[in-house]
Amino acid sequence: MVRRVLSLASGRIAVGVLVLVALLALFGPLLAPHNPLGTGDDTLAGVSGTHWLGTDYLGRDVLSRLLSGSRISVLGSLEVAVTALVVGVVPGILSVQLGRVFEWITLRLADTLVALPFLLFAVAVVALLGNGITQAMLVTGVLVSPLFYRVARAATLSVTRSPYVEAAVVSGASTGWIVRRHVWAKVLPPIAVALAQTIGVGFVIVSSLTFLGIGVQPPAPTWGGLLASDLGYLAQRPWAPLTPALLITVTVWACNLLADAIRDVSGEAGRALVNDRRARANRAGGRGPRADRPGNADPVTSGGV
Amino acid sequence: MSTRLTPARPGPAAHHTPRPTGRLRATALGTVLAAVLVPSLSACGDGSGTASGGTATLKWASSYFPAHWDPVVSGSGAQFRELSLVYASLTRTDAKGNAVPDLAKSWDYNSRGDQITFHLRPGLKFSDGTPVDATAVKDAVVRAQKQKNSALFGDLTSIKSVDAEGLDAVVHLTQVDYQIPQLLGERVLQIASPKAAASPAKLDQNPVGAGPFIVTQLVPGTKVVLKKNPDYWDAKNIHIDHVELASAPDASTVVSGLQTGVYNFADIAPSQADAAKKAGLDVFVQPGFNASNISLNINKAPFDNDKVVDAVRHAVNRQEFVDKLTFGYGEATDQPFPKGYVAYDPKSADAYPYDPAKSKKLLAEAGYKSGDIKLDLVIPAEDPQAEIVQSQLAKVGITVTIKIDKNWATPFFAKDLTFSVYGTTGRDSALQTLTAHFGPNGPLNLSSPYEPSGFEAAVAKVRETPLDSPDYTQVLQAATRAGLKSRALVFTYSSPNLFAKSKSVSGLPKNPAHIDWTGVTVSGSD
Numbered sequence: 001m002v003r004r005v006l007s008l009a010s011g012r013i014a015v016g017v018l019v020l021v022a023l024l025a026l027f028g029p030l031l032a033p034h035n036p037l038g039t040g041d042d043t044l045a046g047v048s049g050t051h052w053l054g055t056d057y058l059g060r061d062v063l064s065r066l067l068s069g070s071r072i073s074v075l076g077s078l079e080v081a082v083t084a085l086v087v088g089v090v091p092g093i094l095s096v097q098l099g100r101v102f103e104w105i106t107l108r109l110a111d112t113l114v115a116l117p118f119l120l121f122a123v124a125v126v127a128l129l130g131n132g133i134t135q136a137m138l139v140t141g142v143l144v145s146p147l148f149y150r151v152a153r154a155a156t157l158s159v160t161r162s163p164y165v166e167a168a169v170v171s172g173a174s175t176g177w178i179v180r181r182h183v184w185a186k187v188l189p190p191i192a193v194a195l196a197q198t199i200g201v202g203f204v205i206v207s208s209l210t211f212l213g214i215g216v217q218p219p220a221p222t223w224g225g226l227l228a229s230d231l232g233y234l235a236q237r238p239w240a241p242l243t244p245a246l247l248i249t250v251t252v253w254a255c256n257l258l259a260d261a262i263r264d265v266s267g268e269a270g271r272a273l274v275n276d277r278r279a280r281a282n283r284a285g286g287r288g289p290r291a292d293r294p295g296n297a298d299p300v301t302s303g304g305v
Numbered sequence: 306m307s308t309r310l311t312p313a314r315p316g317p318a319a320h321h322t323p324r325p326t327g328r329l330r331a332t333a334l335g336t337v338l339a340a341v342l343v344p345s346l347s348a349c350g351d352g353s354g355t356a357s358g359g360t361a362t363l364k365w366a367s368s369y370f371p372a373h374w375d376p377v378v379s380g381s382g383a384q385f386r387e388l389s390l391v392y393a394s395l396t397r398t399d400a401k402g403n404a405v406p407d408l409a410k411s412w413d414y415n416s417r418g419d420q421i422t423f424h425l426r427p428g429l430k431f432s433d434g435t436p437v438d439a440t441a442v443k444d445a446v447v448r449a450q451k452q453k454n455s456a457l458f459g460d461l462t463s464i465k466s467v468d469a470e471g472l473d474a475v476v477h478l479t480q481v482d483y484q485i486p487q488l489l490g491e492r493v494l495q496i497a498s499p500k501a502a503a504s505p506a507k508l509d510q511n512p513v514g515a516g517p518f519i520v521t522q523l524v525p526g527t528k529v530v531l532k533k534n535p536d537y538w539d540a541k542n543i544h545i546d547h548v549e550l551a552s553a554p555d556a557s558t559v560v561s562g563l564q565t566g567v568y569n570f571a572d573i574a575p576s577q578a579d580a581a582k583k584a585g586l587d588v589f590v591q592p593g594f595n596a597s598n599i600s601l602n603i604n605k606a607p608f609d610n611d612k613v614v615d616a617v618r619h620a621v622n623r624q625e626f627v628d629k630l631t632f633g634y635g636e637a638t639d640q641p642f643p644k645g646y647v648a649y650d651p652k653s654a655d656a657y658p659y660d661p662a663k664s665k666k667l668l669a670e671a672g673y674k675s676g677d678i679k680l681d682l683v684i685p686a687e688d689p690q691a692e693i694v695q696s697q698l699a700k701v702g703i704t705v706t707i708k709i710d711k712n713w714a715t716p717f718f719a720k721d722l723t724f725s726v727y728g729t730t731g732r733d734s735a736l737q738t739l740t741a742h743f744g745p746n747g748p749l750n751l752s753s754p755y756e757p758s759g760f761e762a763a764v765a766k767v768r769e770t771p772l773d774s775p776d777y778t779q780v781l782q783a784a785t786r787a788g789l790k791s792r793a794l795v796f797t798y799s800s801p802n803l804f805a806k807s808k809s810v811s812g813l814p815k816n817p818a819h820i821d822w823t824g825v826t827v828s829g830s831d
Contacts, residue, residue, distance in 0.1 A: 039696045043629055057576070058629055058692055127711045213687040218707050219695065235580030236558045 004265035011261030017254035025074035032064035035218050044236040065221035073223045076137045077202030083141020084198055088148025096156040097175045110146040118143035126214050133215040140205050151194045155187040189266030193259045200255030207248045223248050308431050308724035361827035362547040366559050366571035370552035374512040375449045375505050376495035383730045385492045386820040392495030392514030395423050396486050402817045404486035418481040425472040426538050432497035432519040439469035458495045482768045487734035517543045527552050544826045556585055569807035575632040581805040591802040592820040594731020596641040599795040600751040605723045607678050614792040618657035620701040634801040641738050647778055648735035650785040664701040667764030675702030680724050687711035712733035720753045722796040731818050737768050743788035752793035763787040773804040
């Protein structure tokens, strides 16, 4: 699947951007030219050789703060996605396999979670449990999990009703064996799509929460926090919000692009794509014929944010 | 920034989503936006047209829009400025901060100084027709003392009871206290119609007073529309016909709003002052008593050690607060009063100058090595002030972790915190400012029941000194001096009461900490 994703131009771009963001998260704090918390007398300075992106309201180097802030944003969004994955997928698959009572309960639970506005809920939980990105993201992950629940359940349903699974049941195969042997492989691709997309959603949530000053204790830098503080000083540095906003946008865009690329090459859609002669021509010959494939012409637009 | 829980195309099944739907959505969205925006934009046009039509309308955006309109519940914080559009009080303050007549035309003390009689102006009515008399005054005091959700009862401890005798309100005091006329001004005793106040919950949404304006529409938390009160005792000096008071949007939008005429008066953040000036607005600082402080709890380690407290005192570089937070509009202060004010004590000025070397030495003497002291600085919301405190203390080897606690008020006022920051907008009675900060039960004294030695006696002396006595200034400053010995507070800077107004609004009276509309005109030219 990785090879197939990378065979698409959009997939390569998405992976490239996300690898770059991952590197920022890993090595950003080490690359920071200044102490991201070190205040100075030169406040709200413009771009200069010493401060490539200027300084903030307390005279701290903005580039260093952006670099150091990437780790929290990346970890936070991963936390949302992984929590949602873990909480959503297993009940999603089991809801089809474990009988009506379990199905009914999990469906109602999923409906309840969908009904809760997760940003507000995260704010409430932070107020209750104390200000921390971990608890905020865990809760958000749980609230986003119905997406995985639904996707996993839909995929499982389609597999369960297929003749070969019925044949397996007739042959006396256990539920666990069926899930492991038949369901899991079919469920994985749509979950991979949902995961990539949820990481993007996670980024927006982390950025929104930190923008509101929720989840991190100052003076710890975050992309959303930098964006928020820059907005208060538009008169002095009108261009300042561009950098964090661009970083957030590009990362979320890359996640959505990756989600689209995975979708394009996997499952039923992937098979259709592979069998599609025009698609083959497209991969071999560049962009020309793509325009007449409405479904795949603009994968960017499928973003959930 | 909106987020969606479900993806537009969650899985394989969704990849057939046809493009035309997207186009249709875009068209629909466009139509909706046009439908919403066009009338609202033309409404903006209408609004400015009305403003130039002859009636003087004040369009005020406030960043501290009152949550409550019952003055007893709203308390003596900065919101009293908005509530004073509706409510008048017994006294008000002049440009020097001295009490002058408002609803009371005069007052006199008995010979012992433990009883004061306010003589009300005759023939006044609240906007619901109820007469303004001593009964209304008594009702206001009783409500402030007894109402369950009163935010004022702590301010009125000197008042034993009130006798209503027609237009004379006789106030019996628990002690000799010559501060009462200063106290019973707009901050502490705005007087509501007793008829309306019979249901405090109703009053909170439908304020009825005898002030310069009458509320015609109130949208809680958002907007209040008022018209001039023709029966206000000083109506001849009120030249504004209508007031539209709105809750301010974010800092930078306020300036745009002022520029486009959506507002013509607003408080602004110091960071916006330049932008406001460039936009051709009048930017001015209204005098006031704002003072920010670092609150220490000396009942808890490490502040139970005097040397650590002194180390913090010497570690504070006040000028950095002024430069970075007030853009030069504020000033450094080591007292809760501005320089030149009667209670400001020149003898206490700069008692603990910025001296990080001395601070480190004091910490070493106290037995602490660099990094030994680790403190949580608990604050209610993100505040650059806290970040400055953190960086300044880091320079002397004290590690500070900032903790944001949305429920900060509970542990702060219960004196459970060790370390915090606070800012006051002051009080009209200097003595009240002193007792609030330094008194054993002062709400801003994080170290209750501690009070600096000699403070109690100094405060008693102030209470017993008539305000027109030649000794008053000296006695008051002595009390300030005694209070400033408190180890519980380190004053840092005074943030400015910064406002921007359109040139069509004339200058405001310079009453410290007040926003007084007497004599102000709105030309309606913009």
